[in-house]
Amino acid sequence: MLQDIVAVEPLENYQLRIHFEDGVQGIVQVRQLIDFTGVFAPLEDPNYFATVKVNPDWGTIYWENGADLDPDVLYHLLTNQPLELPIMTSSQGFFTPPILVKTPEHSKKTGVSTPETNDNQ
Numbered sequence: 001m002l003q004d005i006v007a008v009e010p011l012e013n014y015q016l017r018i019h020f021e022d023g024v025q026g027i028v029q030v031r032q033l034i035d036f037t038g039v040f041a042p043l044e045d046p047n048y049f050a051t052v053k054v055n056p057d058w059g060t061i062y063w064e065n066g067a068d069l070d071p072d073v074l075y076h077l078l079t080n081q082p083l084e085l086p087i088m089t090s091s092q093g094f095f096t097p098p099i100l101v102k103t104p105e106h107s108k109k110t111g112v113s114t115p116e117t118n119d120n121q
Contacts, residue, residue: 005019014043015027018078030069
């Protein structure tokens with residue numbers, strides 16, 4: 001994990017102001033990160049959404065129904081730093097995780113811009 005979340009403030013329109021232990025803070029548009037289905041369905045109720053809390057043991061945010069958001073992903077969204085994924089071999093009983101490729105569809109869903117292609121490379 002990069003940094004722990006130390007504070008969260010629910011805002012209007014399914015936004016959260018997130019504060020990390022290193023001082024990074026910003027607003028995350030949760031509606032652009034998740035679909036309100038499954039464990040996330042109750043979050044569509046603005047009153048329930050506002051009950052978000054910080055779990056200091058996990059360093060992330062959560063809701064009482066068990067929904068939570070990965071602090072590494074949130075940090076990446078706020079800082080645009082690369083998301084570090086562990087690489088493990090199949091001999092360790094794990095598989096190599098897929099590489100995240102930002103597509104225009106991904107950018108629309110997350111609100112994160114896709115870097116422009118440099119034709120000189």
